[in-house]
Amino acid sequence: MARRLHMLGEWDAALAALGPDAEPELRAEIAVDRWFFRIEGHEEAEKAVGALDPSSPTAHLLTARLAYSRLLFRRDPRPDDRAVAEAGYRAVVESGDEKQRGWAEYHWAVLLDNVDENAADVIPRYETALEIATKYGDGYFESYVIRHLAPHKEPVERIAMLRRSLHLRAALGARPQTIAAQALLADNLPENDPERAELTRTFRPGAKELRIGWLLSED
Template sequence: MIADATYIARRLQMLGEWDAALAVLAPDVEPELRAVIAVDRWFFRIEGHEEAEKAVAVLEPASPTAHLLTARLAYSRLLFRRDTRADDRAVAEAGYRAAIEGGDEKTRAWAEYHWAVLLDNIDEDPAGAVPLYETALEVATKSGDGYFESYIIRHLAPHKEPAERMAMLRRSLNLRAALGARPQTIAAQALLADNLPEGEPERAELIRIFRPGAEELHIGWLLSED
């Protein structure tokens, strides 16, 4: 039964049904998965920060997952400019460093990726970010993890020449669509549209496609761009 609930929760998460995913998990079961889903919901909807923070607080504080999720919450407050705290930048970097030091290979790679995003989006330091993206990408491609790869190349693409950039953005979209990751696919459609020229028919078509999905799933940072 627990295994079934875990599987269902993960599938619902991939569909962007975060509330339903959390509802199928008993409060005292799979605390790491609950925390991951709660943080994921906050990142896409920009809603439920307090619930996400409470879910992370239940975890063993020294665990790599707790470090990574704590860092992501600090980063997100900076990114969304929501209830920022004076130490958010330091907390984010410290959490990523701790996850890298204590995690397995995949956890380390995810932490390196998120640290790169922090350097890229908050510090505006592409020279520091790109090597971390590339290190994480090696792990993703070696392990055949298309979901992880889709995240990395989405952020690595802007640092490439136009032809390679567009190829990366299209691959990120295709990987996400093939995996049934609906919120991520919608976000990839929006980013690809944003990188196409004004007046391009494909751009207009992508906008028509992604906006209803963004509205249905309440993807806050896409809706705020309208």
């Protein structure tokens, strides 16, 4: 139940549905996602991550994601956040868990892309992540990778990748991610394109309902 509520963007309900014996990794993942989408609940997210085995790939990955998000959203960033983020991703890449490595390669690329604005080094990491997503037939993971790889492509391929990301997310019932994909696709279409207007009318009510902070801030 908690996983399903998580996919629907019902983060509070998902956390409430977890019993006392629930997997601590699941609790931490949900809490970090809630923080990332709503930009609220950081203290609870950090506490949930702190309850994990600090040497585990999940702990490294979520610690790095929290550090990255503080930098990205400029929400009380810490002096060592950049170093903490990269160290966490590197630890997961070196852990030997291939699926976790794929996510770490992806998040590392996003760090380079959005914080460092280092376009030269991001493509190989995105492509490695995409290879792993494709190998395992993981459409959810693929939707994340191609969403961020798309801006580095020519317009026709970019729009095709953004549409595929949207369709993958919608098919999987990942509501917050679908709304975010609608917003990004709209932003990449010409201003006079009717599809852009329709996507905008579609995603904004959902973003308000789920309180997706970084989409609402663009209104």
